Amino acid sequence: MGSRWYVLLLVSARSGRMAQPVCIHHDQVGYIPRGGSCRIIKKGLSMSVETIDTLVVGGGQAGVAMSEHLSKCGVPHLVLERGRIAERWRSQRWDSLVANGPAWHDRFPGMEFPVTGPDGFPSKEEVADYFVAYAKQINAPIRCGVEVKLVQRNVGRPGFRVETSDGVIQANSVVAATGPFQVPVIPSLVPADAGLLQIHSSAYRNPAQLPKGAVLVVGAGSSGVQIADELQRAGRRVYLSVGPHDRPPRSYRGRDFCWWLGVLGKWDLETPGPGTEHVTIAVSGARGGETIDFRRLAAQGLTLVGMTKAYQDGVMSFAPDLAKNIARGDANLMSLLDEADAYVARNGLDLPEEPALRKLGPEPDCVTNPILELDLAKAGIATIIWATGFAVDYSWLKVDAFDEKGRPRHHRGVSTEPGIYFLGLPWQSRRGSSFIWGVWHDAKHVADRISTQRKYLAYHAAAKREPVDA
Numbered sequence: 001m002g003s004r005w006y007v008l009l010l011v012s013a014r015s016g017r018m019a020q021p022v023c024i025h026h027d028q029v030g031y032i033p034r035g036g037s038c039r040i041i042k043k044g045l046s047m048s049v050e051t052i053d054t055l056v057v058g059g060g061q062a063g064v065a066m067s068e069h070l071s072k073c074g075v076p077h078l079v080l081e082r083g084r085i086a087e088r089w090r091s092q093r094w095d096s097l098v099a100n101g102p103a104w105h106d107r108f109p110g111m112e113f114p115v116t117g118p119d120g121f122p123s124k125e126e127v128a129d130y131f132v133a134y135a136k137q138i139n140a141p142i143r144c145g146v147e148v149k150l151v152q153r154n155v156g157r158p159g160f161r162v163e164t165s166d167g168v169i170q171a172n173s174v175v176a177a178t179g180p181f182q183v184p185v186i187p188s189l190v191p192a193d194a195g196l197l198q199i200h201s202s203a204y205r206n207p208a209q210l211p212k213g214a215v216l217v218v219g220a221g222s223s224g225v226q227i228a229d230e231l232q233r234a235g236r237r238v239y240l241s242v243g244p245h246d247r248p249p250r251s252y253r254g255r256d257f258c259w260w261l262g263v264l265g266k267w268d269l270e271t272p273g274p275g276t277e278h279v280t281i282a283v284s285g286a287r288g289g290e291t292i293d294f295r296r297l298a299a300q301g302l303t304l305v306g307m308t309k310a311y312q313d314g315v316m317s318f319a320p321d322l323a324k325n326i327a328r329g330d331a332n333l334m335s336l337l338d339e340a341d342a343y344v345a346r347n348g349l350d351l352p353e354e355p356a357l358r359k360l361g362p363e364p365d366c367v368t369n370p371i372l373e374l375d376l377a378k379a380g381i382a383t384i385i386w387a388t389g390f391a392v393d394y395s396w397l398k399v400d401a402f403d404e405k406g407r408p409r410h411h412r413g414v415s416t417e418p419g420i421y422f423l424g425l426p427w428q429s430r431r432g433s434s435f436i437w438g439v440w441h442d443a444k445h446v447a448d449r450i451s452t453q454r455k456y457l458a459y460h461a462a463a464k465r466e467p468v469d470a
């Protein structure tokens with residue numbers, strides 16, 4: 001598409017010396033400094049602005065899945081990724097992380113993990129390599145190293161103007177596939193000058209990275225619990241702050257919990273159950289995969305505490321809810337075992353019984369006599385790791401697509417703002433939406449909606465060319 005550009009000659013206000021001519025788009029003319037520091041030497045020069053039907057922002061698993069389905073629907077598109085494909089798996093996860101789900105489950109339908117067998121748990125690097133290989137297999141048009149800085153709706157004509165670190169692109173549709181977990185969230189409890197290292201779980205790499213001393217890990221979802229376990233095994237004294245959680249069995253009666261959640265229809269739940277919005281899930285694929293058992297962790301030497309509540313003068317206080325949170329997690333485990341048993345009986349499956357999983361160990365002392373206040377210096381704590389989750393940041397997407405809390409307004413990824421789509425959001429269409437295998441299905445739906453809209457526009461264009469006889 002043609003567009004107006006200006007070639008400018010910048011003149012230094014002090015020396016009067018001229019710099020290299022620069023080229024700017026007509027939209028930017030309002031930003032030209034006045035007062036002789038800049039002279040337009042040529043204007044109205046026509047240059048082509050890159051245009052694309054659908055622009056996908058983000059080249060993680062969501063961007064790759066989106067590309068596959070857009071290609072299948074014949075939608076011309078481009079994926080822009082500011083880093084590398086699946087960058088977050090490469091650089092925002094700890095070194096020893098393996099996938100939380102087995103390789104047969106946590107993958108796209110079109111490719112198996114080449115190294116890890118179906119029941120194994122691929123390392124984070126294998127996961128990233130998988131998406132690189134997948135993108136190659138489907139010939140995905142992904143441009144790496146390009147950041148999308150701003151998306152704005154065109155005025156008086158359809159489509160969007162997209163400013164990137166590599167120029168301007170015009171797109172009819174934009175898919176925001178920038179991830180469910182973008183910005184690390186650290187509660188503002190402990191001041192930065194408290195004399196401790198404070199990092200988010202996304203910045204944790206390995207035990208050697210931390211200063212000597214004990215560690216408080218806040219948050220006992222999959223990240224917090226795995227990091228705490230790793231640190232304890234490395235010889236650190238570790239305190240783990242445990243909130244409400246689900247802890248499904250890693251496997252039961254010979255089937256992984258991913259299988260059970262699938263056959264029991266739990267991955268397909270469309271909304272979190274009432275009151276469970278803030279309940280995290282504690283699972284792990286580490287060391288071949290094991291059920292998270294807080295009693296075992298305590299027996300291993302970890303000190304459990306309740307929800308982290310407040311900090312004052314070097315003392316951290318914890319809610320008196322540890323026993324309740326542990327009991328809730330146990331109840332969640334048991335109810336899943338019950339449902340699994342009922343499924344086995346109903347379908348007459350030949351799966352070995354596993355009564356041992358129902359036997360809970362003795363209540364650890366840290367649960368029966370919980371620590372409610374902890375002097376961090378006296379406990380030797382030198383580091384706090386906040387495994388407290390993430391928020392999203394769509395500050396680059398300047399369209400009317402968000403509610404008052406900044407959350408996307410959408411239905412299954414189709415925004416209330418026409419032409420804008422989201423992919424990879426937690427609970428976008430169901431519980432599985434933010435996971436590797438779930439996002440693939442959501443991408444199919446979003447591609448289908450984009451393709452349908454294109455058909456309406458194509459009809460309109462054709463109808464304009466061939467006016468109907470009166």
Ligand SMILES: Cc1cc2nc3c(=O)[nH]c(=O)nc-3n(C[C@H](O)[C@H](O)[C@H](O)COP(=O)(O)OP(=O)(O)OC[C@H]3O[C@@H](n4cnc5c(N)ncnc54)[C@H](O)[C@@H]3O)c2cc1C
Binds near residue numbers: 063
């Ligand atoms: C510790 C951890 C472990 C997990 N383990 C599993 C697991 O085992 N199995 C599973 O199914 N799921 C797992 N998940 C959940 C989910 O699969 C991952 O969060 C995954 O990274 C989400 O993929 P995505 O493509 O939606 O988003 P992301 O991986 O976050 O990708 C978004 C991409 O967008 C890019 N980007 C952002 N902004 C811009 C911009 N303005 N311009 C250009 N590019 C931009 C980023 O660089 C990034 O590469 C895990 C999550 C975490 C945090």
